[in-house]
Amino acid sequence: MSTPTIIPRQAPPLPRTIEETGISQELLIQLLIKTLYLMGELTEATAADRLKLPFALVGELLQIIRNEKMCEIKGSGGSMLYRYAITDFGTERAREYMHFSQYVGPAPVSLAQYTAVMLEQTVLDVHVSREMLEQATDGMVIPMDTLEQVGEAINSGQPMFIYGEPGNGKTMIAEALGRMLRLMRGGEVYVPYAVDVDNQIIQVFDPVTHTRMAREESDEVELVPIQDEFDSRWVPCQRPIVFTGGELTLKMLDLSFNTISKYYEAPPQMKANSGVFIIDDFGRQMVRPRDLLNRWIVPLEKRVDYLTLHTGKKFPVPFDTIVLFATNIPPRKLADEAFLRRIRNKINIMDPTPENYAEIFRKYCTRKGVPFDPAGVVYIFDEYYSKHSIKPRGCHPRDIIEQILSTAKYLEQPPTLSKSLIDRACHIYFLKDT
Numbered sequence: 001m002s003t004p005t006i007i008p009r010q011a012p013p014l015p016r017t018i019e020e021t022g023i024s025q026e027l028l029i030q031l032l033i034k035t036l037y038l039m040g041e042l043t044e045a046t047a048a049d050r051l052k053l054p055f056a057l058v059g060e061l062l063q064i065i066r067n068e069k070m071c072e073i074k075g076s077g078g079s080m081l082y083r084y085a086i087t088d089f090g091t092e093r094a095r096e097y098m099h100f101s102q103y104v105g106p107a108p109v110s111l112a113q114y115t116a117v118m119l120e121q122t123v124l125d126v127h128v129s130r131e132m133l134e135q136a137t138d139g140m141v142i143p144m145d146t147l148e149q150v151g152e153a154i155n156s157g158q159p160m161f162i163y164g165e166p167g168n169g170k171t172m173i174a175e176a177l178g179r180m181l182r183l184m185r186g187g188e189v190y191v192p193y194a195v196d197v198d199n200q201i202i203q204v205f206d207p208v209t210h211t212r213m214a215r216e217e218s219d220e221v222e223l224v225p226i227q228d229e230f231d232s233r234w235v236p237c238q239r240p241i242v243f244t245g246g247e248l249t250l251k252m253l254d255l256s257f258n259t260i261s262k263y264y265e266a267p268p269q270m271k272a273n274s275g276v277f278i279i280d281d282f283g284r285q286m287v288r289p290r291d292l293l294n295r296w297i298v299p300l301e302k303r304v305d306y307l308t309l310h311t312g313k314k315f316p317v318p319f320d321t322i323v324l325f326a327t328n329i330p331p332r333k334l335a336d337e338a339f340l341r342r343i344r345n346k347i348n349i350m351d352p353t354p355e356n357y358a359e360i361f362r363k364y365c366t367r368k369g370v371p372f373d374p375a376g377v378v379y380i381f382d383e384y385y386s387k388h389s390i391k392p393r394g395c396h397p398r399d400i401i402e403q404i405l406s407t408a409k410y411l412e413q414p415p416t417l418s419k420s421l422i423d424r425a426c427h428i429y430f431l432k433d434t
Contacts, residue, residue: 011190011229011230011231011234011236012109012113012117012190012230012231012233012234013230013231014054014229014230014231014232015053015054015057015231016054016056016057017057018057018060018061021053021057021107021109021110022109022110022112022113022196023107023108023109023110023196024199025061025064027107027108027196027199028051028053028061028107029061029064029065030097030100030101031051031103031104031105031107032047032051032058032061032062032065033065033070033071033086033090033093033094033097034094034097034098034102034103034104035047035050035051035104036065036071036084036085036086036090036094037086037090037091037094037095037098038104040085040086041074041083041084041085042083042084043081043082043083043084044058044059044062044081044082044084045081047061047062047084050105050106051105051106051107052106052107052193052231052232052233053107053232053233062084065090066084069087069089069090070086070087070089070090070093071084071085071086071087071090072084072085072087073085100262101200101201101261101262101263102260102261102262102263103194103201103203103261103262103263105193105194106193106194106232106233107193107194107233108192108193108194108195108196108201108202108233109192109194109195109196109231109233109234110195110196111195111196111197111315111317113192114192114195114204114317114318115316115317115318117190117192117234118273118274118318118320119318119320121189121190121274122157122274122320123157123181123239123274123275123276123320123321123322124157124320125157126154126155126157126181127155128151128154128155128180128181129151130147130148130151132180133147133150133151133180134147136176136177136179136180137173137176139363140169140172140173140176141352141356141359141360141363141394142169142173143350143353143356146347146349146350149345149347150173150176150177150347152345153345153347154177154180154181154322156344156345157322158322158343158344158345159300159322159323159324159325159342159343159344159345160322160323160324160325160343160344160345160346160347161325161327161331161340161343161345161346161347162174162324162325162326162327162347162349163325163326163327163328163329163330163331163346163347163348163349164328164348164349164350164351165328165349165351165391165393166328166393167393167394167395167396168349168350168351168352168393168394168395169349169394169395170280170326170327170328170349171280171326173326173349174276174278174280174324174326175241175243175278177276177278177322177324178239178241178275178276178278181238181239181241181275181276188213188236188237188238188239189236189237189238189239189240189274189275190234190235190236190237191204191205191210191234191235191237191240191274192204192205192233192234192235193205193233193234193235194233194263195266197309197313197315198309198311198313200263200264200309200311201263201264202255202263202264202265202266202270203263203264203265203266204266204270204271205235205237206265206266206271209240209241209242209268209271209272210235210237210238210240210271211237211238211240212235212236212237213236213237213238239274239275239276240271240272240273240274240275240276241272241275241276241278242268242269242271242272242275242276242277242278242321243278243280244268244277244278244279244280245279245280245281245284245285246281246284246285246286247285247286248268248279248285248286248287248292249285249286249287250287250291250292250295252267252268253267253268253269253295254267254307254308255267255307255308255309257309257310264309267307269299269305269319269321269323270305270307270317272321273317273318273319273320273321274320274321275321275322276321276322276324277321277322277323277324278324278326279323279324279325279326280326281326281327281328282325282326282327282329282334283327283329283333283334289334289335290334290335290336293334293335293339294339296323297338297339297342299319300319300323300342300343301342302319303318303319303320304316304317304318304319305317305318305319325343331343331346351391351392351393351394352392352393352394354377354381354392356394357377357381357392357394357396357397358374358377360394360397360398361376361377361397361401362374364397364398364401365401365417368401368402368405368415369415370401370404370405370415370416370417371416371417372417373416373417375417376417376418376419376422377417379419379422380400380422380426383423383426384426384430388430390430399429400422400425400426400429403424403425403426403428403429404416404417404421404422404424404425407421407424407425408421
């Protein structure tokens with residue numbers, strides 16, 4: 001059973017003519033011929049489904065290539081539809097087009113259309129309430145003043161630094177920001193399958209990054225489709241969350257050109273438009289932090305990025321994403337004052353207080369089915385944190401309980417917060433020199 005498509009307020013309108021697609025007739029014909037070449041035969045309905053264009057518009061394109069002897073009618077495709085087959089001349093032209101670009105799929109949108117839609121669904125208009133904040137962080141133990149700072153930061157739509165000692169939940173908070181965007185009204189946005197720049201196609205929609213909110217689409221359409229009243233070249237999605245870590249390089253922030261298929265894949269910051277771009281473990285990348293920050297000084301301030309085609313053409317694209325730098329390195333060691341001025345939101349995630357630590361411990365015990373005993377937490381603080389000058393971290397309760405579970409499993413006894421099990425867990429968990 002298919003689920004209904006969720007239509008946001010800013011749904012791109014359905015193009016009624018070739019001109020309204022924003023794409024040249026020649027490029028649309030190339031896509032249609034290549035699709036026909038790969039499929040062998042198709043009807044107006046299957047072609048409309050493959051190219052994500054209105055049925056009548058595809059019928060017009062089929063008539064054009066039929067007049068140019070690149071296809072012919074082979075018979076009825078059912079429900080008063082014709083079956084079209086490619087001719088020898090059409091095959092020759094298709095091979096020429098495939099040599100130029102092997103992209104076959106939904107028709108792209110123009111750069112102007114892409115820019116307009118990104119501005120309509122900008123992250124600057126997001127509104128996250130305290131209730132949504134609490135819902136997105138349910139199950140996490142975060143001080144209220146920190147939660148307030150996070151809520152204020154995300155409502156600004158501006159980039160932010162989340163910093164602090166390792167293990168205190170910076171990554172979890174970063175992921176919660178993305179969930180907040182999805183809880184808000186208007187959390188649905190449109191992502192194009194592809195964008196056309198000077199007849200060069202850039203693939204934007206990524207099923208790994210973008211969570212589709214439209215109904216499932218079948219592989220074949222035999223009947224005349226009941227088409228949506230919005231431009232099907234755009235995919236209704238949840239606001240995207242793009243997550244990168246130590247693997248991030250400067251090269252990844254440019255267009256990726258496949259020399260075999262001869263079309264581009266959008267860089268991660270372009271895929272993150274209308275959503276959140278999380279750079280985890282900032283400062284641990286193979287590229288120097290200052291080089292990475294310098295690459296983004298203009299985009300962060302002007303909200304416009306510049307990409308370059310392999311032909312040398314440089315063009316602007318919206319940089320409409322909340323960039324979140326999560327790091328355990330003090331920001332002043334990563335960036336100078338000029339850059340930090342552009343990061344308006346700087347949130348320090350502190351070590352948990354004993355009360356917060358105990359609450360984290362209690363919640364994780366409940367989740368794992370370990371009987372909670374507050375005396376066990378007091379024992380850990382007295383015997384390990386205080387006696388050995390160890391700083392408590394937010395991840396310690398989880399790790400210690402997991403170690404207790406492993407030890408109890410080995411000893412073939414029920415897991416408890418007994419001193420003996422706590423000692424065995426802590427002795428193996430904390431470094432010997434501490």
